[in-house]
Each structure stands twice: as C-alpha cells, then as structure tokens.
Amino acid sequence: MATESTEHRRLACGVELAVLPLEGRRTVAYEIRVLAGISDEPEELGGLARIVEETISKGTQQRSAQELTDAFDALGAQVSSGVGRESMVFRCSCLPEYLDHALGLHAEMLRTPIFPEEYCEVAVELAIQDLLSLEDEPGELARKLIGPHAYGPRLGRHELGCEESLRRIRREQVVDYWKHHFTARRLQISLGGAVDIDKASARIDQLFTGFDSTDDSTGNAPGTTPGRAAEFTPGAHHHHKELEQQHILICWPGVAVRDDAYPVERIALGVLGEGMSSRLFTEVREKQGLVYWVGAWDEHPRSGGRLFMGASTMPARCDQTYRTLLREVDRLEEDVTAEEIERAKISIIAKTQTHGDITRARVSELSSDLYFHGRPVSIAEKNAKLSAVTVEDVRKYLRNHPRDRLCVLTLGPRPLEGVV
Amino acid sequence: MKQMAASHFVDRTLDNGLRVIIEVMPHVQSAAAGYLVRTGARDEIPELAGVSHFLEHMCFKGTPRRDWHRITIDFDNMGSTYNAYTSKERTFYFGWVRVEDLEKQIELLADMMRSVIPAEEFEMEKKVILEEIAMSADQIDRCVYDLIHEQLYVGHPLAWPVLGTTDTISKLSRDELHGYFEDRYHPGNMILLVAGNVDPDAALAMARRHSGDWKARAPRPRRATPPTLRSGTWCRKVERFKQQAVALAFPAPSATDPDRETADVLAAILGGHNSRFFWNIIQEGIAAHVAAGRIDYCDAAMMIAFGFCDPQRADELLAAMRAEIAKLCDKGVTNDEVQRVRNRTRTGLATEAEAPYYRLMQLVNDIDALGRPRDVTERLAAIDAVTPDSIRAYLRKWPMNGEGALTSLGPRHWPEKAVLVG
Numbered sequence: 001m002a003t004e005s006t007e008h009r010r011l012a013c014g015v016e017l018a019v020l021p022l023e024g025r026r027t028v029a030y031e032i033r034v035l036a037g038i039s040d041e042p043e044e045l046g047g048l049a050r051i052v053e054e055t056i057s058k059g060t061q062q063r064s065a066q067e068l069t070d071a072f073d074a075l076g077a078q079v080s081s082g083v084g085r086e087s088m089v090f091r092c093s094c095l096p097e098y099l100d101h102a103l104g105l106h107a108e109m110l111r112t113p114i115f116p117e118e119y120c121e122v123a124v125e126l127a128i129q130d131l132l133s134l135e136d137e138p139g140e141l142a143r144k145l146i147g148p149h150a151y152g153p154r155l156g157r158h159e160l161g162c163e164e165s166l167r168r169i170r171r172e173q174v175v176d177y178w179k180h181h182f183t184a185r186r187l188q189i190s191l192g193g194a195v196d197i198d199k200a201s202a203r204i205d206q207l208f209t210g211f212d213s214t215d216d217s218t219g220n221a222p223g224t225t226p227g228r229a230a231e232f233t234p235g236a237h238h239h240h241k242e243l244e245q246q247h248i249l250i251c252w253p254g255v256a257v258r259d260d261a262y263p264v265e266r267i268a269l270g271v272l273g274e275g276m277s278s279r280l281f282t283e284v285r286e287k288q289g290l291v292y293w294v295g296a297w298d299e300h301p302r303s304g305g306r307l308f309m310g311a312s313t314m315p316a317r318c319d320q321t322y323r324t325l326l327r328e329v330d331r332l333e334e335d336v337t338a339e340e341i342e343r344a345k346i347s348i349i350a351k352t353q354t355h356g357d358i359t360r361a362r363v364s365e366l367s368s369d370l371y372f373h374g375r376p377v378s379i380a381e382k383n384a385k386l387s388a389v390t391v392e393d394v395r396k397y398l399r400n401h402p403r404d405r406l407c408v409l410t411l412g413p414r415p416l417e418g419v420v
Numbered sequence: 421m422k423q424m425a426a427s428h429f430v431d432r433t434l435d436n437g438l439r440v441i442i443e444v445m446p447h448v449q450s451a452a453a454g455y456l457v458r459t460g461a462r463d464e465i466p467e468l469a470g471v472s473h474f475l476e477h478m479c480f481k482g483t484p485r486r487d488w489h490r491i492t493i494d495f496d497n498m499g500s501t502y503n504a505y506t507s508k509e510r511t512f513y514f515g516w517v518r519v520e521d522l523e524k525q526i527e528l529l530a531d532m533m534r535s536v537i538p539a540e541e542f543e544m545e546k547k548v549i550l551e552e553i554a555m556s557a558d559q560i561d562r563c564v565y566d567l568i569h570e571q572l573y574v575g576h577p578l579a580w581p582v583l584g585t586t587d588t589i590s591k592l593s594r595d596e597l598h599g600y601f602e603d604r605y606h607p608g609n610m611i612l613l614v615a616g617n618v619d620p621d622a623a624l625a626m627a628r629r630h631s632g633d634w635k636a637r638a639p640r641p642r643r644a645t646p647p648t649l650r651s652g653t654w655c656r657k658v659e660r661f662k663q664q665a666v667a668l669a670f671p672a673p674s675a676t677d678p679d680r681e682t683a684d685v686l687a688a689i690l691g692g693h694n695s696r697f698f699w700n701i702i703q704e705g706i707a708a709h710v711a712a713g714r715i716d717y718c719d720a721a722m723m724i725a726f727g728f729c730d731p732q733r734a735d736e737l738l739a740a741m742r743a744e745i746a747k748l749c750d751k752g753v754t755n756d757e758v759q760r761v762r763n764r765t766r767t768g769l770a771t772e773a774e775a776p777y778y779r780l781m782q783l784v785n786d787i788d789a790l791g792r793p794r795d796v797t798e799r800l801a802a803i804d805a806v807t808p809d810s811i812r813a814y815l816r817k818w819p820m821n822g823e824g825a826l827t828s829l830g831p832r833h834w835p836e837k838a839v840l841v842g
Contacts, residue, residue, distance in 0.1 A: 024447045027770045069694045076763030125705035135662040136560045242660040244554040276492035289547030343496050350499020354450040357775045
C-alpha cells in the first residue's frame with residue numbers, strides 16, 4: 001500500500017478541513033459535518049434538526065428546490081445527508097472533474113437556503129408519517145424508545161421527535177436553527193480520493209469565506225469541545241405491542257472514543273458480538289437456536305459511550321434469551337482467551353483494508369476522526385493501538401466497567417420475568 | 421473511465437464442468453469470491469418450500485473438515501466480510517478479504533459447498549429459521565413482497581416465499597434437505613466468481629485445487645414458465661401494522677430481455693431519486709415512502725409502483741401514482757430526465773469499480789441472468805443507449821396504462837372491491 005498522508009487545516013474562512021488524496025482512484029468523496037444536531041433543538045421542538053436537514057435542500061437564493069437537485073444530478077453527484085445527536089452530515093461522491101462544482105452547490109445550499117414555507121410544512125407532514133412508519137419497524141422503534149433512558153432527555157431524543165413537537169415547528173424556527181448553527185466555524189469538511197490538496201483547500205476557503213453568523217453565540221468552534229454530557233438511567237421498561245417477536249435491548253455505559261480504553265472496548269465488543277464466531281452468535285443462536293438476529297454494538301456521543309446488546313425472539317423464549325445475553329457479558333471477564341482477542345483484532349484491521357478500497361468509506365472514517373479526535377488519525381496509529389491490546393487489558397476493562405447498571409427495554413407482547 | 425477499463429475478465433470451465441469467472445482489478449488491494457448455486461425458491465416443490473434457504477443455513481453448519489464453530493472461526497480469522505443469501509432463483513455464498521487471504525477464502529467456501537448437513541444441527545437450525553420467519557412477519561415490506569408474488573404468480577413456484585412457511589419448515593426432514601443438496605450442489609449447477617487484484621492463473625489454480633474433484637451430476641430440472649401477470653385487486657388485512665402498503669404492478673421485461681435497461685431508466689424517472697413520485701407525491705405530503713422499480717427473473721418480471729401510507733390516505737396515494745403513470749404514458753419523458761439518470765449511473769459505476777465486493781454482487785446478477793459478465797463500459801453504454809424515444813417505444817410494448825395488478829396490505833380492507841386473502 002502506498003504511503004498516505006492526510007492534510008489537516010483550519011482554513012482562514014473558519015472551516016476545519018482534512019484532505020486524504022488516494023492514488024489511483026477514479027472518484028472523489030466528501031462529507032461536510034455541521035456541528036449541530038438533535039440535541040441542539042429547543043426542548044419543545046423535537047424533530048426540528050431533521051426538518052432543517054430535510055428542507056435546507058429545498059431551494060436557495062439562486063435556485064428552486066428542483067433546480068438544485070437537478071444541478072447535483074447534472075454532475076452525477078450522489079448526495080445524501082443525515083442528522084445525528086450532535087451533528088449533521090452532508091455527503092457527496094462524484095467524478096473528480098465535478099468536485100469544484102459539487103462543492104459550490106453544497107456551499108450555496110448551506111449558505112443561502114430559503115426554506116420555502118410550503119416545503120417546511122410538507123417536511124413536518126412527512127416526519128409525522130415517518131413516525132407512523134416507525135411503528136412498523138420494531139427494531140428501530142425499540143432504539144427510539146431506549147434513547148432517553150440511555151442518553152438522557154436531551155441527547156436521547158429521536159430525530160423524529162413526536163407528533164406534538166413536530167406540529168409546533170414553523171418556518172421561522174427552521175430559519176433560526178440554521179442561523180444559529182450554520183457557520184464556517186461549525187463546519188468540518190473531510191475530502192478524499194482523486195483530489196489535489198491545495199486546489200481543494202483554496203476552493204473551499206473561497207466558498208465559505210464570510211459564512212459567519214451574527215447569531216453564533218457559542219464563540220469557539222464546537223469541534224474542540226468534549227460534547228454534551230449523556231445521562232444514563234438504569235431500569236427496565238416494557239412497551240406493549242402486538243408482534244410475532246419480542247425485541248430486547250440492553251444498554252450500559254462504555255467509554256468515549258477519545259478514552260485510552262476505547263481500543264480495548266472495541267476488542268471486547270468484537271469478542272462479544274462481531275462476526276458469526278462471536279460469543280453472542282455462538283451461544284444465543286448457534287447453540288440454543290433462540291434467535292435469528294442477535295448483536296452487540298457501541299454508540300458514541302462525543303462525551304461518552306454506550307454499549308448495547310439486542311435480540312429479537314418469539315415471546316416464549318425471551319426470558320431465556322435475556323438470561324443468555326447477560327451471562328455472556330458476565331463470563332467474558334472470566335474466560336476471554338488470547339485467541340478470541342487476536343481474532344477480534346484481525347477482524348477489525350482486515351476490514352479497514354478491504355473496505356478501504358471504497359473512497360467514501362475512507363472519507364467517512366476521516367470525518368469521524370475529526371469529529372471525535374479533532375484530527376485525522378492514521379490507520380497505522382489505530383491499528384497499533386488495537387494490536388497492543390492484551391487479555392489482561394480486556395479483563396481490566398471489564399472489571400473497571402462492569403455491567404452493574406443496566407437499562408433494559410423490551411418491545412412486544414409481554415414483559416420479561418424478574419427483571420429489575 | 422480509463423482506469424476502470426483496466427479491469428478484465430477471465431472465463432474458464434474446469435474439467436468437471438465448474439465454470440470460473442474472474443474479474444482482474446489491478447487498482448484495488450482486496451479480493452472477493454463467491455459460489456453461485458443456481459437454485460432458489462422457484463426450483464422447489466410446494467411441500468419443500470423454503471428448502472433452498474434452509475440449505476444455505478446448513479452449509480454453515482459442518483463439512484468433512486470443519487464443524488460449525490470452526491467454519492465461523494476461519495471466516496473471522498481472515499477478517500472476512502462474508503455471508504450468503506437465497507432468492508427465488510439462486511443461492512450465493514461469498515466473502516471479501518485481503519488479497520493475500522483469497523486462497524483461504526476460496527478453500528473455506530468450497531469446503532462449505534461439500535456440507536455434511538450434520539443431523540445434530542438440523543433441528544437447532546430449524547428453530548433459527550422459524551425465528552427468521554417470525555421476524556419477517558413483523559416487517560410490512562417483506563409481507564407485501566410475499567403477497568405480491570403469492571397473488572401474481574399464483575400456482576407457480578415464484579409464488580413460494582423464499583423462507584418457506586412455518587408449516588413447510590416444521591415438516592422438513594434432514595433427508596429431504598440432503599436429497600435436494602445432492603441434486604443441486606454440483607459443478608454443472610454452480611459457478612465460482614472472483615473479483616479483485618488477483619493473478620487469474622493463480623486464481624484458476626485455486627479453483628482447481630479446491631473444487632476440481634467435485635463430481636458432475638445431472639442438470640437442475642427445467643424451470644416452469646411463469647404465468648402471464650394477471651390483473652386484479654387483492655388485499656391482506658393485518659391489523660397490527662399501522663401503515664397501508666399499496667403496490668401496483670404491470671408486466672415488464674425479464675432479466676434477460678434487451679429492454680431491461682430502458683425499463684430501469686423509466687423506473688428511475690418515475691420513482692427513483694429526484695423522480696416524478698418524489699416531487700409530485702412525496703413532496704406533496706401524500707406519503708413519505710413511494711418508489712418504482714422492476715422485480716425481475718430469468719423469464720418474467722414486473723414493473724411495480726409502491727408506497728406505504730397512512731391507511732386513510734390509500735385512495736389518495738393510489739390516485740397519485742396512477743396519475744403519474746398516466747402522464748408518463750401520455751407525454752413520455754424528457755431528454756433532461758434521461759440524462760440525469762445517465763449521469764448518476766456514471767458515478768455509481770465508478771464507485772462500484774472501486775470495490776471487489778460491489779463488483780462481485782453485480783457479476784452474480786449478470787452471470788445468472790445473461791450468462792456472461794459485463795464490464796462497466798458495457799453497462800454504461802447500455803444506459804447511454806436509452807432515449808425518450810426508446811422509452812416511448814417501450815411503453816407501447818410494455819403498456820402501463822391499464823388497471824394493472826393492485827395489492828394492498830395493512831390494517832384496512834382496502835380497496836373495498838379487493839379480494840380479501842387470508
């Protein structure tokens with residue numbers, strides 16, 4: 001593999017930029033991260049951030065909604081966006097010859113949106129319909145329901161809010177959110193592929209110069225702050241719903257991505273739930289046939305981490321499934337093996353290499369680095385930290401972060417027995 | 421497209437009849453491999469509905485060299501991105517690894533293709549599959565997909581659900597599964613696909629080493645021709661869902677028909693990104709999820725317009741979809757609309773060419789349908805050949821201005837005239 005070098009700059013316009021040129025690529029990809037998300041909504045306006053993300057593309061001072069979409073399509077640009085707890089991301093992949101133009105369109109969209117009244121109203125209506133569709137997606141619904149318990153009332157909000165909060169949203173509140181949070185100093189841009197660093201930097205600086213807001217009361221670029229504190233509330237919660245299967249989610253606190261123990265946590269989680277040879281897949285599915293789906297994963301606001309286990313199973317078997325899930329976490333400290341740890345390491349490291357063939361995957365990784373670490377982190381550095389993890393490190397991590405406070409959520413026909 | 425054109429194919433058949441197709445991608449650092457088995461739900465008999473999919477699970481459960489745990493450990497020891505899927509017409513096992521692990525990956529997949537279908541794992545896996553069926557029953561999109569097939573291909577194996585039913589899976593025996601395996605998993609009915617930064621001679625040698633001694637057997641039984649897509653209106657009332665799924669289907673060109681690209685461009689204009697459905701239905705607030713696309717098989721297909729909506733707005737959604745289809749049939753499409761699809765395809769193909777995993781997934785489609793691989797240049801040329809005139813000609817040949825076949829699933833018995841199915 002050729003040596004790669006990432007350029008990281010704070011441009012004069014205020015944008016934080018990281019560029020990763022990749023030899024031999026025929027595409028370019030970028031992510032523009034706005035450091036404002038769901039938790040920045042006023043309390044009574046749950047769902048606002050997503051409405052902003054949806055409607056910001058519905059017309060600028062220069063173009064109508066359809067003209068803007070057509071302009072991206074004229075370049076063949078593949079664009080998407082998403083809203084998270086503390087940030088919002090606008091993504092693009094295109095052929096390198098169209099990069100300047102695509103960036104120009106994104107700058108126009110972020111700087112001069114007009115948020116037409118009719119599109120704001122439609123976005124609210126569609127979000128209300130999405131709440132309805134969430135009811136038909138039990139896995140996603142369970143994640144929505146556990147959010148406030150796992151993260152607290154602010155960080156744990158769902159992007160769709162609720163019908164009451166959505167109905168309160170008016171165009172002026174959409175505009176206020178944009179005015180307050182969308183400035184050059186709140187942008188992190190990660191760019192990779194067939195790209196020239198200096199040319200791209202100059203272009204981005206030019207596009208975002210003067211993108212300041214008189215309403216930006218926060219002063220510092222929020223990328224340098226540790227993020228909002230998450231509040232964890234242990235407890236068991238059951239939501240009744242007529243389903244064929246019962247959904248079980250179990251959550252407990254983990255560490256922040258910036259924590260020294262984070263690579264150890266990744267390995268521990270890998271042993272528990274990564275791949276078909278993992279503890280959960282082996283014990284819950286292969287040995288007992290309790291589920292089709294079982295998994296473990298982590299989620300990370302910037303201030304901390306949350307670990308999750310999840311499974312769906314027919315109601316008669318949910319108690320046994322629940323007990324098995326907990327038993328697997330508990331016995332990890334007792335009997336985790338060096339072989340399992342090596343496998344977890346290889347799994348993460350090899351996937352970095354295979355998935356690294358995809359330009360947009362590399363850019364997404366870079367964007368996460370800026371967001372969590374405030375700087376690009378080389379693959380070599382990440383791999384060295386993972387490679388150094390030992391059995392004792394994992395045991396120590398599990399001792400220091402016991403799953404003694406759990407948040408349990410079940411969704412389905414009946415509650416679990418004996419869960420406190 | 422210069423660098424993408426640097427990819428090339430090697431297509432050979434081993435002495436035992438196993439075809440091996442390799443796409444050499446010199447610009448990447450990974451490789452993907454997969455065994456395509458040309459059997460799926462439509463190749464089953466009704467009593468064994470779901471056997472292809474069950475067999476896919478069992479191939480992970482034991483071989484002459486490995487037990488189930490060793491299979492998964494060996495995948496994970498390579499850091500492979502691996503899985504398998506079963507559809508109406510095929511079963512595909514695959515893994516994506518670092519180039520240096522390609523032989524290990526092929527050896528492992530090949531070993532799984534010689535499954536011993538361990539009897540002691542059979543009943544346990546049956547429980548897993550019954551859970552999968554239960555999970556599927558909670559998903560409205562899967563339910564409506566099954567309903568469409570059940571009603572539109574009634575009496576034909578394309579109507580069977582890929583997972584089978586609780587009844588057929590509960591009754592299935594290990595011997596029946598083993599018999600099906602013996603019939604279908606042999607070199608004459610399988611293809612090994614490889615994509616990545618590989619030396620084709622070395623990859624062929626790997627194929628010979630790990631699959632060269634497999635014994636050829638009789639070809640798969642000939643597939644029954646599906647019936648002509650019928651018109652009608654059907655509804656399945658499922659009270660626990662909150663939305664109503666509405667699907668309108670019309671006959672369309674099959675996976676092997678030269679009109680398929682025209683159909684796909686038309687579907688993108690009607691119900692894809694930046695489409696007429698997007699602006700005139702979604703952005704009018706009628707429904708949040710509305711789209712159009714083609715569901716295709718080797719000898720049949722349907723063009724389908726579908727959406728999920730508030731049950732009380734089902735009439736409004738259907739009327740809006742019909743109005744857009746009528747407009748399309750009446751006025752055709754514009755050059756700009758076609759060009760936008762071409763532009764997006766160009767970027768999509770460039771992205772696809774970056775990753776062996778993406779290429780493998782496309783290769784399996786092309787080979788299963790057309791019998792040969794297509795490179796990105798050929799696929800781009802096929803899209804570039806579509807014009808407003810060819811779409812107009814398509815609509816004359818594959819009309820969409822009739823009643824079509826309407827299926828609905830959700831808490832309402834809607835429309836009232838629909839045949840209510842259990």
